[in-house]
Amino acid sequence: MEENAIEQWIEQGKLLLRQAWQKIVDITMWFAKETEKAELDADPGVAMVLALGLTFLLGSACWAASIAQARRHSIWLHFTLGLLLPWVYPLVILFAMDIKGEKEMLAKLEADKRAQEEREAERQRNIAMLKPQEEEPKPDASGGWKRSYFEQIARDRDGKPAGPWDVKFNGVVLRIVRIVEAQDQLVVVEQLDDRGQTSRLRIPYAKIEAWQDAE
Incomplete structure (x- = not known):
């Protein structure tokens, strides 16, 4: 079950990163077209820095969002926090964030287990009460000892x-x-x-x- 959750988290992370990269490409293309329309000379170095910066920020945000989604927390809240605290925040929640509802689920399972054990103990007590008592051994009917x-x-x-x-x-x-x-x-x-x-x-x-x- 844990391995399936990890695989699902990896696939979701890949999907979010692909979506983020597509957004970066779209923004870069839009920026290039607008620069061309305004007949401005675009500095390739600046464009590269902008693209890398956006990749850095959105990659952090998407990673935080994918971790939150895998652990049943709000995606957009943690996407925003991952954007504001790039790469630091995702690393923190990777090790610190619990699965939402896990404690309640474990507590319920433990309570169900205890209830089942109590029912079984009660059943065994009832069986013991209904079981006929074994007769005490008696000497031979003739009065002798055997x-x-x-x-x-x-x-x-x-x-x-x-x-x-x-x-x-x-x-x-x-x-x-x-x-x-x-x-x-x-x-x-x-x-x-x-x-x-x-x-x-x-x-x-x-x-x-x-x-x-x-x-």
């Missing part, structure tokens, strides 16, 4: 280790902080003792009296 049950509760929905739990085992309540591994006949866990230290323990399923989330 390997599959402990494999399910070992990690949370994000895949991180779950816990802690309060487990009644051989008449003693233990604080279990992590399920290490569920095997066919027993579960390997880490327990937390009264001193705040952890140790591994192998608990047979048949000896588990109760297993619940820690309070």
Whole structure:
């Protein structure tokens, strides 16, 4: 998009310069004819200086106008300023002039993007609210404990280790902080003792009296 704008600006500049040069030629021819009618001796040097001066001024004005047009500003205002400040003014606006309406357009695009992100976030929240809640894993219906049950509760929905739990085992309540591994006949866990230290323990399923989330 930027390259197309530059090419368009170059073509417009060429067109304005051609038009300016044609005006200079017309003025020079008119001046020559009027001099001939008045039977005055025209100094070729003076004519050349006039032609070059007009070229210098109009070239500056046309360049300023083409820059202004490419950036959506008033052509004639900047044509006049380019005429009054030859070549200095076009160079200044070449680097300093913004595209008219660009800031507003960028602000609108940013606002639209934020609104779209908010709509998407709201949609995801609605989907999450309507999604059926996953059933909590339960022990086997026969009242026993199975390997599959402990494999399910070992990690949370994000895949991180779950816990802690309060487990009644051989008449003693233990604080279990992590399920290490569920095997066919027993579960390997880490327990937390009264001193705040952890140790591994192998608990047979048949000896588990109760297993619940820690309070």
